[in-house]
Amino acid sequence: MTEHVSLLLGRLGPDALPFYSWVAFSGALVTLAGGVGFLAVVTWLGQWRALWTGWLTSVDHKRIGIMYIVLALVMLVRGFVDAIMMRLQQALSYNSDGYLPPEHFEQIFSSHGTIMIFFMAMPFMTGLLNYIIPLQIGARDVAFPVLNAISFWLTAAGAGLMLISLVIGRFSTAGWTGYPPYSGVEFTPGVGVDYWIWSIMVSGVGTTMTGINFVVTILRKRAPGMLLMRMPMFTWTGLCSSILIIFAFPALTVATGMLALDRTLGMHFFTNDAGGNMMNYMNLFWIWGHPEVYILILPAFGIFSEVVATFSSKRLFGYPSLVYATAVIAILSFTVWLHHFFTMGASANVNAVFGIATMVIAVPTGVKVFDWLFTMFRGRIRFEPPMLYTIGFMCLFVIGGMSGVLLAIPPINYSTHNTTFLVAHFHNMVIPGVLFGYLAGYMYWFPKAFGFHLDPTWGARSFWFWLIGFLLAFMPLYLLGLMGMPRRMETYGNAEWQPLLIVAFIGACLILMGIVCLVIQLWVSIKYRRALRDTTGDPWDGRTLEWSMPSPPPEWNFDAVPVVTTRDAFHEAKYSGTPMKSVPQPGTLHVPRNSVVGPCMGFGGFCVGFGAVWFIWWLALAGLAVAVGALIGRAFVQNTEREVAPDLGAKTT
Amino acid sequence: MIAASDAVEEQIDSETEFGFWLYLMSDAVLFSLIFATFAVMSTNLAGGPGGADLFDIKNLAVQTGLLLISSLTIALAHHAAVGGHVARAAVWLVVTCILGAGFLVLEVRELTEFVVKGAGPDRSGYLSAFFTLVGTHGLHVTAGLIWALTLIVQTTLTQPGPRLLSRLSRLTLFWHFLDIVWIGVFSLVYLPEFL
Numbered sequence: 001m002t003e004h005v006s007l008l009l010g011r012l013g014p015d016a017l018p019f020y021s022w023v024a025f026s027g028a029l030v031t032l033a034g035g036v037g038f039l040a041v042v043t044w045l046g047q048w049r050a051l052w053t054g055w056l057t058s059v060d061h062k063r064i065g066i067m068y069i070v071l072a073l074v075m076l077v078r079g080f081v082d083a084i085m086m087r088l089q090q091a092l093s094y095n096s097d098g099y100l101p102p103e104h105f106e107q108i109f110s111s112h113g114t115i116m117i118f119f120m121a122m123p124f125m126t127g128l129l130n131y132i133i134p135l136q137i138g139a140r141d142v143a144f145p146v147l148n149a150i151s152f153w154l155t156a157a158g159a160g161l162m163l164i165s166l167v168i169g170r171f172s173t174a175g176w177t178g179y180p181p182y183s184g185v186e187f188t189p190g191v192g193v194d195y196w197i198w199s200i201m202v203s204g205v206g207t208t209m210t211g212i213n214f215v216v217t218i219l220r221k222r223a224p225g226m227l228l229m230r231m232p233m234f235t236w237t238g239l240c241s242s243i244l245i246i247f248a249f250p251a252l253t254v255a256t257g258m259l260a261l262d263r264t265l266g267m268h269f270f271t272n273d274a275g276g277n278m279m280n281y282m283n284l285f286w287i288w289g290h291p292e293v294y295i296l297i298l299p300a301f302g303i304f305s306e307v308v309a310t311f312s313s314k315r316l317f318g319y320p321s322l323v324y325a326t327a328v329i330a331i332l333s334f335t336v337w338l339h340h341f342f343t344m345g346a347s348a349n350v351n352a353v354f355g356i357a358t359m360v361i362a363v364p365t366g367v368k369v370f371d372w373l374f375t376m377f378r379g380r381i382r383f384e385p386p387m388l389y390t391i392g393f394m395c396l397f398v399i400g401g402m403s404g405v406l407l408a409i410p411p412i413n414y415s416t417h418n419t420t421f422l423v424a425h426f427h428n429m430v431i432p433g434v435l436f437g438y439l440a441g442y443m444y445w446f447p448k449a450f451g452f453h454l455d456p457t458w459g460a461r462s463f464w465f466w467l468i469g470f471l472l473a474f475m476p477l478y479l480l481g482l483m484g485m486p487r488r489m490e491t492y493g494n495a496e497w498q499p500l501l502i503v504a505f506i507g508a509c510l511i512l513m514g515i516v517c518l519v520i521q522l523w524v525s526i527k528y529r530r531a532l533r534d535t536t537g538d539p540w541d542g543r544t545l546e547w548s549m550p551s552p553p554p555e556w557n558f559d560a561v562p563v564v565t566t567r568d569a570f571h572e573a574k575y576s577g578t579p580m581k582s583v584p585q586p587g588t589l590h591v592p593r594n595s596v597v598g599p600c601m602g603f604g605g606f607c608v609g610f611g612a613v614w615f616i617w618w619l620a621l622a623g624l625a626v627a628v629g630a631l632i633g634r635a636f637v638q639n640t641e642r643e644v645a646p647d648l649g650a651k652t653t
Numbered sequence: 654m655i656a657a658s659d660a661v662e663e664q665i666d667s668e669t670e671f672g673f674w675l676y677l678m679s680d681a682v683l684f685s686l687i688f689a690t691f692a693v694m695s696t697n698l699a700g701g702p703g704g705a706d707l708f709d710i711k712n713l714a715v716q717t718g719l720l721l722i723s724s725l726t727i728a729l730a731h732h733a734a735v736g737g738h739v740a741r742a743a744v745w746l747v748v749t750c751i752l753g754a755g756f757l758v759l760e761v762r763e764l765t766e767f768v769v770k771g772a773g774p775d776r777s778g779y780l781s782a783f784f785t786l787v788g789t790h791g792l793h794v795t796a797g798l799i800w801a802l803t804l805i806v807q808t809t810l811t812q813p814g815p816r817l818l819s820r821l822s823r824l825t826l827f828w829h830f831l832d833i834v835w836i837g838v839f840s841l842v843y844l845p846e847f848l
């Protein structure tokens with residue numbers, strides 16, 4: 001490399017500023033304005049102290065959950081802006097350059113994929129797990145509250161790296177998968193791929209700790225009587241997802257870590273020459289990557305299960321089969337990774353084995369769909385927004401599942417590999433499957449978290465825009481894929497493709513309306529929160545324990561921890577008229593004190609990442625020192641808890 | 654009341670311990686994947702030196718000896734702490750640290766020697782995998798040392814209690830885990846070169 005690296009600033013120089021394209025420059029301005037605007041508003045309102053003690057240093061799982069979801073929603077907007085920009089480009093770029101230079105287009109699909117998976121879907125899921133699972137199992141908090149805060153802050157640090165790459169330097173052009181040898185330093189010098197590596201590595205560490213935290217929480221902190229087979233489905237799926245995290249994320253760390261070593265220290269894990277083996281990267285990446293899609297979608301399945309039972313006013317049909325299906329999917333998810341590179345040249349027999357394994361996953365998934373359908377059968381269905389999203393999911397998901405089975409057939413895969421058929425397939429899974437699930441969860445549990453409903457009319461509007469927008473945006477891509485259109489095309493010369501791409505752009509515009517409706521919904525609901533207030537704590541006639549407490553719940557969650565005697569015990573108690581028993585409570589409870597360890601670790605992690613991206617080694621070391629120092633310091637803190645005395649007489653907070 | 658708070662402490666301890674086992678499992682997956690990568694790359698010498706040309710059996714023997722003995726000393730530290738002999742535990746921890754540091758010094762010396770000889774990690778796929786595997790283990794040992802030093806300070810500064818003991822027992826687990834990984838390195842990376 002001929003790059004100039006200075007001791008103080010590494011390879012950071014004036015050319016890091018985004019003057020290479022007016023679009024990138026505007027993006028940087030918007031990002032900066034967003035950041036500065038936020039700081040200004042907090043200062044203007046004089047809320048720094050409240051923000052610091054109430055949120056940033058909080059270790060309350062409910063606060064952390066909300067922060068995760070705020071992060072996810074912000075990143076959803078950013079990821080969507082990327083998406084609609086790509087759609088506009090492709091709608092315009094028949095036999096022309098469109099409005100985006102090639103290098104910038106490549107950055108956009110890379111950042112879109114990375115953001116949507118790592119900084120939208122993952123935080124959204126983690127946020128919902130955080131808020132809901134302790135409430136569903138009758139726990140006062142997660143097993144390791146401070147670790148939980150650390151996880152959040154590492155995720156936020158990764159998202160911070162991702163966002164700052166728009167302002168200082170450039171992002172990767174190697175797609176969300178970062179395949180070598182292209183992502184190696186020989187073909188892609190510069191900081192882009194390093195930003196990609198470090199943002200997902202820093203947040204990945206946080207995610208791994210989340211996985212550990214929730215397995216311990218779910219297995220060790222359940223209320224008395226909450227046997228495994230009495231746990232709500234969302235908790236079950238959260239458990240399976242967390243187990244997958246523990247086993248899958250190391251593969252991502254190894255893959256990206258080795259890529260970083262190749263790029264930074266000139267090693268030869270994945271290079272063309274000197275004994276590198278780039279196929280090994282594909283293996284490592286997808287050993288993580290396939291379980292990852294189940295990490296994301298299993299909790300969404302859990303949400304659909306809760307929503308479908310509640311809004312059909314019926315007990316969940318086939319609960320044990322849902323539990324077993326979830327577990328089977330979790331196990332099988334580790335046996336199919338090779339279907340992402342059937343075309344790599346493994347033998348036909350290997351491809352056949354992985355193809356069949358992939359199709360087998362459709363079986364437990366199908367079981368789930370039937371369970372949900374039977375739950376609705378003869379139920380008294382209430383079409384509230386969460387239920388709308390669930391029904392939309394059930395209709396669309398079947399299409400995505402069938403295209404998935406098609407892709408799992410190696411000979412078909414050979415002709416659809418790397419086409420927009422694949423793009424259509426996985427968006428068909430992640431939008432109706434993952435995102436609709438999380439949005440349903442957001443609308444379902446919002447009244448629990450804030451004590452007032454989200455406006456249902458705007459919720460329904462958002463749903464219809466998302467549904468129709470999705471169909472228009474992605475059904476054409478199936479056709480385009482069959483017509484042979486490769487993914488990641490900046491420009492093309494085939495006139496037949498353009499009309500379909502214009503339809504896809506219109507679909508993206510409708511999705512934009514869906515997002516606008518979500519924003520308006522939030523705005524309107526906050527404005528009319530008095531009228532939308534939930535005074536009961538149980539606004540939907542719910543079945544699980546989180547509905548047994550006031551909305552929002554007190555810091556310590558349960559005034560008295562309930563004793564569980566059956567599945568859906570709360571629902572049972574509500575209708576049989578005999579209230580649930582509870583564990584006798586001491587007069588005072590202990591809740592964990594706030595801690596600065598989380599923000600310190602996040603700050604340290606950010607500095608490590610930023611330093612490693614730009615070769616500012618003193619900064620990376622300083623960041624590491626802050627992080628390690630924070631951990632050591634924490635070991636010396638004696639008073640980690642404070643006492644609270646719940647007023648057992650009064651029901652409200 | 655004391656009994657109740659003891660029970661709470663105990664429950665917290667068992668949760669922490671369980672969580673730590675999960676972490677070790679995750680770490681074991683990490684090491685397995687690096688081992689697998691090493692196996693894939695073990696013949697990718699790219700015309701550069703291989704293990705047989707580089708490894709020094711004496712160095713390896715001393716390194717392994719140091720680490721194995723340190724596993725014994727940390728077990729003694731844990732044993733002493735369980736028996737309430739805090740000072741003795743601290744002494745054993747110091748011995749463990751010295752042994753661990755000795756291991757690291759030998760390792761760093763060996764690796765620097767390779768680099769000077771032109772057999773650095775950028776020489777071939779094989780050497781990349783070798784340096785990364787051994788280096789990852791070495792980084793874990795370093796983290797263990799920092800942890801042990803923190804505990805030594807804590808045994809002298811703070812009141813010994815169940816929390817300290819729980820930390821020590823987790824460190825002991827961690828240390829044994831690193832020993833097992835090293836046995837893997839020893840038998841899969843080094844040993845075949847001497848046979």
Ligand code: HEM
Pocket residue numbers: 080083084086087109110112113114116117121174175176177420423427430431434435473486487488489508511
């Ligand atoms: C909200 C509506 C969305 C739209 C309009 C959209 C649109 C797009 C487009 C146009 C591409 C590039 C396709 C190509 O390569 O030709 C793309 C790629 C991708 N999208 Fe989306 N997307 C949306 C939501 C999502 C969501 C929710 C996720 C994940 C949770 C996601 C994950 C990805 C990934 C992983 C890629 C691949 C990036 C790459 O090629 O490296 N997208 N999307």
Ligand SMILES: [Cu+2]
Pocket residue numbers: 289290293336337339340
């Ligand atoms: Cu897959």
